[in-house]
Amino acid sequence: MPTLAGTRDGVPLIDGIDKVTGRARYTADLDHRGAFVGRMLRSPCSHGQITRLDVERARQLPGVVAVLTGEDFRVPYGVLPIAMNEYPLARGKVRYRGEPVAAVAAIDAETAERALSLIELDVRELPAYYEAAEARAADAVRIHDDKPGNLEREVHHTFGDVAAGFAAADLVREELIDCAEINHAQIEPHAALAEFDPFTNRLTMQSVSQVTFYLHLMLARCLEMDESRIRVIKPFVGGGFGARVEVLNFELVTAMLARAAGGKVAMELSREETFITHRARPQTRIRLKLGLGRDGRLRACECEVVQRGGAYAGYGVITILYAGSLLHGLYDLPAVKYDGYRVYTNTPPCGAMRGHGSVDTRHAFEVLLDRMARELGLDPFEVRRRNLLHAPTRTLNELAIMSYGLAECLDRVESASGWKARRGRLPHGKGLGMACSHYVSGAAKPIHWTGEPHAVVNVKVDWDGSVTAFTGAADIGQGSSTMVAIAVAETLGLPIEQVRVIAADSATTPKDNGAYSSRITFMVGNAAIDAARRLRGMLTEAAARRLDCDPADVECAGGRFHVTGATDRGITFEEAVKAALVDQGTLTVKGTFTCPPEAQGGKHRGGAVGSTMGFSYAAQVVEVSVDEDTGQVTVDRVWVALDCGFAINPLAVRGQIEGAVWMGMGQALMEETRYLNGMPAHASFLEYRMPTSLDSPPIDAQIVESIDPNGPFGAKEASEGALASFAPALVAAIADAVGVDLDELPATPDRILDALVARRRRQRLDAVAGGGR
Amino acid sequence: MFDPGPIPGKRLLRIRLNGRWREDAVADDQLLVDYLRDTAGLTGTKTGCDGGECGACTVLVDDEPIPSCLTLAARCEGRSVETIEGLAAGGRLHRLQQAFHEKLGAQCGFCTPGMIMAAEGLLRRQPDPSEAEIRAALAGNLCRCTGYVKIVESVRAAAAADA
Numbered sequence: 001m002p003t004l005a006g007t008r009d010g011v012p013l014i015d016g017i018d019k020v021t022g023r024a025r026y027t028a029d030l031d032h033r034g035a036f037v038g039r040m041l042r043s044p045c046s047h048g049q050i051t052r053l054d055v056e057r058a059r060q061l062p063g064v065v066a067v068l069t070g071e072d073f074r075v076p077y078g079v080l081p082i083a084m085n086e087y088p089l090a091r092g093k094v095r096y097r098g099e100p101v102a103a104v105a106a107i108d109a110e111t112a113e114r115a116l117s118l119i120e121l122d123v124r125e126l127p128a129y130y131e132a133a134e135a136r137a138a139d140a141v142r143i144h145d146d147k148p149g150n151l152e153r154e155v156h157h158t159f160g161d162v163a164a165g166f167a168a169a170d171l172v173r174e175e176l177i178d179c180a181e182i183n184h185a186q187i188e189p190h191a192a193l194a195e196f197d198p199f200t201n202r203l204t205m206q207s208v209s210q211v212t213f214y215l216h217l218m219l220a221r222c223l224e225m226d227e228s229r230i231r232v233i234k235p236f237v238g239g240g241f242g243a244r245v246e247v248l249n250f251e252l253v254t255a256m257l258a259r260a261a262g263g264k265v266a267m268e269l270s271r272e273e274t275f276i277t278h279r280a281r282p283q284t285r286i287r288l289k290l291g292l293g294r295d296g297r298l299r300a301c302e303c304e305v306v307q308r309g310g311a312y313a314g315y316g317v318i319t320i321l322y323a324g325s326l327l328h329g330l331y332d333l334p335a336v337k338y339d340g341y342r343v344y345t346n347t348p349p350c351g352a353m354r355g356h357g358s359v360d361t362r363h364a365f366e367v368l369l370d371r372m373a374r375e376l377g378l379d380p381f382e383v384r385r386r387n388l389l390h391a392p393t394r395t396l397n398e399l400a401i402m403s404y405g406l407a408e409c410l411d412r413v414e415s416a417s418g419w420k421a422r423r424g425r426l427p428h429g430k431g432l433g434m435a436c437s438h439y440v441s442g443a444a445k446p447i448h449w450t451g452e453p454h455a456v457v458n459v460k461v462d463w464d465g466s467v468t469a470f471t472g473a474a475d476i477g478q479g480s481s482t483m484v485a486i487a488v489a490e491t492l493g494l495p496i497e498q499v500r501v502i503a504a505d506s507a508t509t510p511k512d513n514g515a516y517s518s519r520i521t522f523m524v525g526n527a528a529i530d531a532a533r534r535l536r537g538m539l540t541e542a543a544a545r546r547l548d549c550d551p552a553d554v555e556c557a558g559g560r561f562h563v564t565g566a567t568d569r570g571i572t573f574e575e576a577v578k579a580a581l582v583d584q585g586t587l588t589v590k591g592t593f594t595c596p597p598e599a600q601g602g603k604h605r606g607g608a609v610g611s612t613m614g615f616s617y618a619a620q621v622v623e624v625s626v627d628e629d630t631g632q633v634t635v636d637r638v639w640v641a642l643d644c645g646f647a648i649n650p651l652a653v654r655g656q657i658e659g660a661v662w663m664g665m666g667q668a669l670m671e672e673t674r675y676l677n678g679m680p681a682h683a684s685f686l687e688y689r690m691p692t693s694l695d696s697p698p699i700d701a702q703i704v705e706s707i708d709p710n711g712p713f714g715a716k717e718a719s720e721g722a723l724a725s726f727a728p729a730l731v732a733a734i735a736d737a738v739g740v741d742l743d744e745l746p747a748t749p750d751r752i753l754d755a756l757v758a759r760r761r762r763q764r765l766d767a768v769a770g771g772g773r
Numbered sequence: 774m775f776d777p778g779p780i781p782g783k784r785l786l787r788i789r790l791n792g793r794w795r796e797d798a799v800a801d802d803q804l805l806v807d808y809l810r811d812t813a814g815l816t817g818t819k820t821g822c823d824g825g826e827c828g829a830c831t832v833l834v835d836d837e838p839i840p841s842c843l844t845l846a847a848r849c850e851g852r853s854v855e856t857i858e859g860l861a862a863g864g865r866l867h868r869l870q871q872a873f874h875e876k877l878g879a880q881c882g883f884c885t886p887g888m889i890m891a892a893e894g895l896l897r898r899q900p901d902p903s904e905a906e907i908r909a910a911l912a913g914n915l916c917r918c919t920g921y922v923k924i925v926e927s928v929r930a931a932a933a934a935d936a
Contacts, residue, residue, distance in 0.1 A: 012874050019882030020870040022817020022857035026883060029816035187821045187829060187917050188883040238819075238883025239917050271822040477881025477918055655877045655923055662920025685826035685915060693908040693921040701922075 010651025011496055014482045015236075015475070024236040027191040027208050028268050035193065036065050036105040038257045038267035039112040040250065041119050042276070043094035043101050046128035046346040046678030047143065050092060050101065050121070057118040058104055063111035066260035067119075068103045068253065077218045079246040079351075080447060083152075083313035085144060086349070088222060088252035094123060095143055095311035096348050097678040098276035100249050105257040105265045128346040130675055132285070132308040135345045143311060143344040152309055152342040153317045155606060157324055159396035160335030165300025169291025173372050177364035179727075179745045180672040181283040181308065183275055183682075184353055185690055188238020190269040190277055192251045194258035203259065204231045207251050210244040210474050211514030212504050217448070218247040219255050234504035237476040241663070242352035244476075245516040246314055248277055275683035279314060279351025281667075282307040284323070286364040292372045296386035300335040303327055305361055309342045310349035316342045318447075318609055319350070322357025325601075325610030327365065328395040330406070330438045330617070331387035336396060346678055352516065354663060355439060359724040363745065366435035366728030371741060379423075380434050380732065381414050384619075391706075398602030402614055403716070405643025405706035406436060409619035412641035412702045417621035423736070429628065430636075433732025434621045437724035440612035441645075441708075441717035442519025444595040453592035454519075455527035456510040459488060459535050460588045463581060465574035467492065468500045469531070472512025473524045475503055478719055479652040480520040484528045486648055487712055491532035492539075493557040494573060510590075518717030521648065522613055523593045525712030531591025538587060539573070542580035546571055614708040616721030617643040620661065622729040626737045628756060631749030633734060635665060635697045638726070642701070645708035645716035656719040657701040664726025665697075666690045670746050788849045790815075791859025799846045806830045808846035809856060817857035817886045821915070828914030831887035831894075832856050838894030840913075857886035860893070869893055869931040878927030880918035888914045892928045901932055 018024040055067045070091035078084035090101045102119050106112035129135035135143070135150040143150050166172050192207040203225065209215045212232040220227040237244070254267040269277065285306045291299040305323045309316045324338035355362075373383040384406075389395075391404035413434065414420065423432045446454065458470040469488045475481040481501040489496040502508060512524065536556050543561035544551040547569060555564050562570025571579070580587060601611030620640035626633050640661050647653040670689045674681045682688040701722075707714035731742050740755040781800045788795065790813060797812050809815045809832065818841055821829035830841040833855040860867035869889045872878065879885040888911060895902055895910035902910070907928045908921070916924060 010877075012877065013879075015882075016874040016877075016879060017866070017870075019879040019885050020857075020866065020873045020889065021861055022815070022886045024882050025816065026819070028820070029810075185917055186881070186883075187827060187915060188819070188881070189821060236882065238821075239881040241917070271826070477883075479880070651877050655880055655919060658920040658922040659880065659918050662922075663917070665920075685822050690915065690917070692913075692915065693911040693925065696908075696921045699920055699922050 008650065010649045011482065011486065012651070013479050014485050014501060026188055026236045026238050027193055027206055030193050030206055030235060032193070032266050035264040035266040036107060036261050037109045037112045038103060038105045038254050038265045039116055040100040040253060041102040041116045041121070043090065043097060043099045043123065045094065045123050045125050046097045048094055048123035048125040050090065050094060051124050052120065052122040053102065054120040055102055058115040061111065061115050061118060063107040064104055064115045065107070066105040066257050067115070068256055068260060070101065072256060073222055075222050075224065077222050077247060077252065078313050079214060079315055080313065080317055083317055086312040088249045088256065096346050098348060098680065099311070100253065103253045103257055105261045128678055130345060130347055130678055132306050132343040132345060135343050143346065147344060150344040152313060152344055153320055155320055155324055155338065155340035157397065157604065158337045162300045162302060162335040162337045165335035166291040168293070169299040170294040171372055171376055172289065172291045173368060174287065174289040175364065175368050175743065177286045177288065177367060177743055179284045179360040179363060181281060181350065182353070182667050182671045183278060183280045183673055183688060184241040184243035185688060186239030186241055186243055189271055189274045190248065190250055192254040192267045193264070194255040195264040196258040196262060198262040202229045202231070203255060204233065205255055206233045206235050208237050208244050209234055209251070210237070210240040210476055211516060212474060212506060213472065213511055213514055215247050215251060216506055218252060222252045223255055223259060232506045234474050237474065240476040240515060241354045242356060242516065243279055245352050245514070246279055250277065271685065272683040275688065276348050276680055278310065278348035281353040281359065282309055282319065282350035284360040286361055288364045288368050290368050290372060292376065294376060296373065296376070296378050296383040298331060298333055298387050301327060301333055302337045303361060304339045306341045306343060307350070308345050308347065310345060310347045312349040314349045314351045316350070319352065319357040321606040321609035323361045325397060326358035327361060328397050329399045329401060329610070329615055330436060331384070332389050333396065347675055354660065355720045355723045356517065358439065362437050362724040363727045366725065367731050370433070370435070370728065370732045381410055381419065384410060384436055397610070398607060399610055400599050402710060403645060403706040403708040404617065405704040406617040406619065408704045409617055409641035409643055412704060413619050413621045413639045416700055416702065417623070417639040419621060429737055430623070430625050431733040431735070431737025432621060432623050433729045433736055434619065435725040435728035435732065436617070436619045437721055438615045438617045439717060439721040440517055440610065441522040441614040441616060441711070442612055443517040444599045444601065444611040444613060445608040446513050453594045455512060455523040455593040457484065457524060457527040457531045457591045458510055458588055459531040459591070460586065461535060461577050462586045463578070465577050466500060467494065467498060468502060469528060470502050470509045471524055471528070472504055472509045473520045474515040476515050478515065478656060479649060480515065480524065482652065483521055483525055483648055487525050487528040488532040491529050492536055494559055518720050521715055521717060522711055525648065525715060526593035527591045529591065529712050530593065531589050534589040534591060535587065538589070539576045539580050543571055543576040546575070546579045613710050614645060614716040616717045618722040618725050620722065620725045620729050622726065622733045624730065624733040624737055626734055626752065628738055631752035631756070633669060633747050633752060635669070635730070637697050639700045640702065640722050641704050642718060642722050643704040643706045644718035645711045646705045646714035647703045648713055648715050650703060653703055653718040654701045657722050658699045660719060660723040661699050661726055662691065662696060664723040668727035668730045668746055670748060672746055784847060786846055786850055788851070789853040791855055801847055803846045805832070805841035805844040805846045805849060809841060815856050815858050819883055819886060821883065828891060829884050829887040831890045831914060833890055833894055836894065836897050838891045857889060860889070868934045869928070872927040872931040872934065876923050876927045876930055878919070878924045884914060884916045888916065888924060892931070896932055904929070
C-alpha cells in the first residue's frame with residue numbers, strides 16, 4: 001500500500017491560489033481586445049419547417065462583420081460517431097424552441113443584437129411533442145425522418161432466467177417511478193473565444209470544454225478544416241458535470257464566425273441560453289419489478305426505462321444503455337431483463353450528467369428494494385448485505401468487478417449514523433433512510449475507437465532540475481492536474497511543489513479523451529505514474545554511473561538517489577538529472593495506459609457501455625424532518641462512505657463526495673426543468689431552484705479504501721458514485737418520518753402534500769371498509 | 774424595427790478601487806460589474822447569471838457586499854469599491870483566501886471571488902460568526918461544486934485566524 005508521504009491529509013489544489021486571488025482566467029476573462037461579439041438568433045417555435053430565413057438586412061448593417069445560417073454548415077456533428085444528426089445552426093427544420101438558426105458577429109454587442117433583430121425568419125409550424133408518450137403515439141409526426149415512432153434507440157437485454165427467478169421469489173412487487181429532467185447548472189455560463197488567422201489559415205479555440213479532443217475533432221469536421229491547423233486550449237473552466245463533454249453548438253458557431261470575419265470572435269451565452277443548451281439528465285419513467293426471497297436474496301429484476309431525450313441524438317444511445325447496464329455491478333443479481341426506450345421530443349437535447357444514465361434507475365431500484373425489505377420485515381442494511389458481490393467477479397452482463405468495498409461502506413455509515421439505536425425511534429416527522437450506489441472509473445472503451453492508448457502523459461526534465469508533466473486531461477475543478485502532480489512527484493520521490501503541470505492545450509499536451517465518466521484518475525493517473533517510472537529508470541541509471549554501482553542497487557527517495565543501505569552514498573535529484581542529460585540533452589518521456597480487452601464488457605450489442613476497470617461504491621444514510629402542514633422536507637444530516645480504492649488526495653476526494661451527495665440532494669429535493677409549450681420555464685437560477693447554503697446539511701464523508709489491483713496506487717473514481725444513493729435514501733427517510741411512499745422526484749412540498757392527502761384518503765376508506773365488516 | 778434609443782450620456786466617475794483613487798469616463802447605464810471587468814480589467818469579479826441570481830459578482834462597496842451586476846457604476850461615485858484582487862497585500866494571502874485555498878473552499882473556483890467577498894463583508898461586521906450566521910450571509914452566493922461544506926469550514930477557519 002502506498003504511503004504518499006506528506007499528503008495523507010490531502011493537499012490543496014495546485015491551481016487553488018489562482019482561484020482564490022481572482023487571477024484564474026476563465027473563457028470570458030481572456031484577452032478580448034480586438035474581438036468581435038458573436039450572438040445567435042434562436043427559434044421561437046418548437047417544431048417546424050423553415051420557410052424563409054432572410055439575413056440580408058442584418059448583413060448590410062454597418063458594424064456587422066459576419067452572418068451565418070444553417071446553409072453555412074454542410075456537415076452534421078454529434079458526440080457519437082453513429083448518431084451525428086445535429087447542425088450547429090438549424091438546416092431546413094427547427095426541432096426545439098431556442099434552437100439556434102442564425103448567428104452574427106459585429107463590432108459590439110449592441111450592433112450584434114440589432115443585427116439579430118433584422119433577420120427575418122418564417123417557420124411553418126408542425127405538431128410538437130413535449131412528453132415521451134406523445135412523441136411515441138402512433139399518429140405522431142416524425143421529428144427525424146429516419147426515426148419512426150420518434151424512437152432514437154430501443155434496448156432489449158435479458159441475462160439469466162428471469163421467469164424462474166420470479167417464480168422462486170417469495171415476494172414480487174412492481175412500481176412506476178418518475179424522475180424529473182434536471183440541469184447541470186454549473187455556475188460559469190457557456191462562453192467561447194475563437195481566433196482565425198486568415199494569413200496562415202489557422203484557428204485557435206478557447207472554450208469551456210471538458211473534452212478538448214472532441215471539440216478539436218468536431219471543429220475540423222464542421223469547418224471542414226485540416227485538424228493540424230487547429231489549436232484548442234482549455235482555460236479555467238467553471239464546472240462541467242457533463243454539460244461540456246459533448247461539443248456544443250455555440251462553440252462551432254463561434255469558430256465559424258471567426259473564420260467568416262477573418263479575426264477574433266467572443267461568444268458569451270446568457271444564463272437562459274446556457275440552460276437551453278442543456279444536455280443534462282432526461283426526464284425518466286421507470287417501471288421496475290423485483291423478486292425477493294424471504295431470506296432477502298434478490299431473485300430477479302425486470303426494468304423498463306423511457307427517457308425523454310429531447311430533439312437531437314447527442315449522447316442518447318449511451319444514456320439509455322447505461323440505464324440498463326448499471327443495474328448490474330452493485331449487487332449479486334441472478335436474472336435481469338431490461339427494456340430501454342430513448343425518445344425524441346421537441347425539447348432541448350439531453351446528454352450526460354454526473355452519474356450518466358445510472359442515477360434514475362438506481363433510484364427506482366433502491367426505493368423498491370427498501371419497500372420490499374420493509375414488507376418482509378428486513379432491515380435495509382441487512383437486505384443489502386445479503387446481496388453483496390465478491391471481487392474479483394464478473395456480472396451477468398460481463399462487467400469486471402476487480403475491487404468491492406461496499407460491505408465496509410455499509411458498516412461505516414450504519415455505525416456513524418447510529419442507525420441501529422435510532423432507526424424507528426425518532427419522533428414522528430423525523431426519519432432515517434439509506435441506499436447504495438456505484439459508478440465507473442472511466443469507460444473502458446472510448447467512443448472514438450482509434451487503437452491508441454486510453455491515456456498518454458509526457459514528463460519533461462531539463463537542465464534546471466524542473467519536472468513538467470504534460471497532460472491533455474481537462475481540470476474543471478475536480479483537481480485532476482493536482483492528481484497528476486501528486487502521481488509524478490510520488491513516483492520520483494519529490495515534493496509536489498517541484499512538479500509543474502501543463503494541461504489541455506493541443507499545441508503542447510498529448511491528446512486526451514478528457515473529463516468524462518470519471519476516467520482521469522484511473523487512466524491519466526496510471527499514465528502519469530508510467531511516465532514518471534520511466535523517467536526514474538533513466539535517472540537511476542545515470543545515478544548508478546555517477547555512484548559507480550549497479551542500477552539495481554540505487555534507490556530513489558526524498559529528492560535523492562542513493563545506494564541501497566547507504567544513504568550517505570548518494571546524489572541529489574538535480575545532480576542525477578545533470579548526469580542523465582549528458583549526451584542526451586533535455587529528456588521527455590512518455591507514459592501510457594490502456595484498458596485491456598477483457599475489461600471492455602460483453603460482446604452483446606451495447607455491451608461496452610458500463611464496462612470499466614473499476615467501480616466506486618457508496619452507501620449513505622439521510623436524516624430528514626418533514627413538516628406535514630407545509631410538505632417541506634429538510635435534510636438534517638447525511639452520512640456517506642465511498643470506496644474510491646485509494647484516496648490519492650483525501651482532501652479532494654472528500655470535496656468530491658460532498659459535492660456529489662449535495663448534487664443528488666438538489667435532484668431529490670427541488671431541481672426540475674419545466675417547459676410551457678416548449679418554452680423553458682426554468683431558465684434562471686430563481687426558477688431553477690437548487691439548494692443554497694441555508695438548505696444544505698452537514699455531510700459526514702468517509703473514505704473506504706479497497707485498493708483496486710489496477711488503479712493508480714489502488715485508486716478508483718470519487719466524483720460520481722455517491723450521487724445516486726442520495727435520492728432513494730431521502731425517499732426512504734420520508735417514509736420513515738411520515739409514512740408516505742413517494743413515487744416521483746423531486747420531493748417538492750406539493751408532491752409531499754399530495755402523498756399525505758392520498759394516504760389520509762386511503763386510511764379513511766380503509767376505516768370505512770373496516771367498519772362495515 | 775429595432776430602435777437603438779438615445780445614446781447614453783457619459784460622466785467622469787471617481788472611485789476608490791482597491792484602495793486607489795481613479796477616474797474613468799463611464800456611461801450612465803454602465804453596470805459596476807462591466808466597469809470592473811472591461812474598464813478596470815479586474816476579471817476576478819464574475820458574471821454567472823442574467824442578473825442578481827447567483828452572487829458571483831459580489832464586491833464590497835463601503836464594506837457592504839453588493840451584487841455588482843445590479844449596481845450602476847455611476848452610483849459608486851466617491852465610494853470605496855473592493856474586489857477579490859484587492860484582498861491579498863504585502864505578498865500575503867488574505868486569511869479568507871488562505872483558508873479557501875487550504876480547506877478546498879474552491880473547486881472550480883468560479884463562485885469563489887464572490888463567495889470570499891460576501892464572507893469578508895460578514896467578517897467585517899461580525900468577526901466571530903456562528904455557523905448559522907455564515908450560512909445566512911452566503912445564502913445569495915450559489916456554488917455547484919462543494920455542497921457548501923468546505924466553504925463554511927473555510928469561513929470558520931478564517932474567522933478563527935488572526936486578521
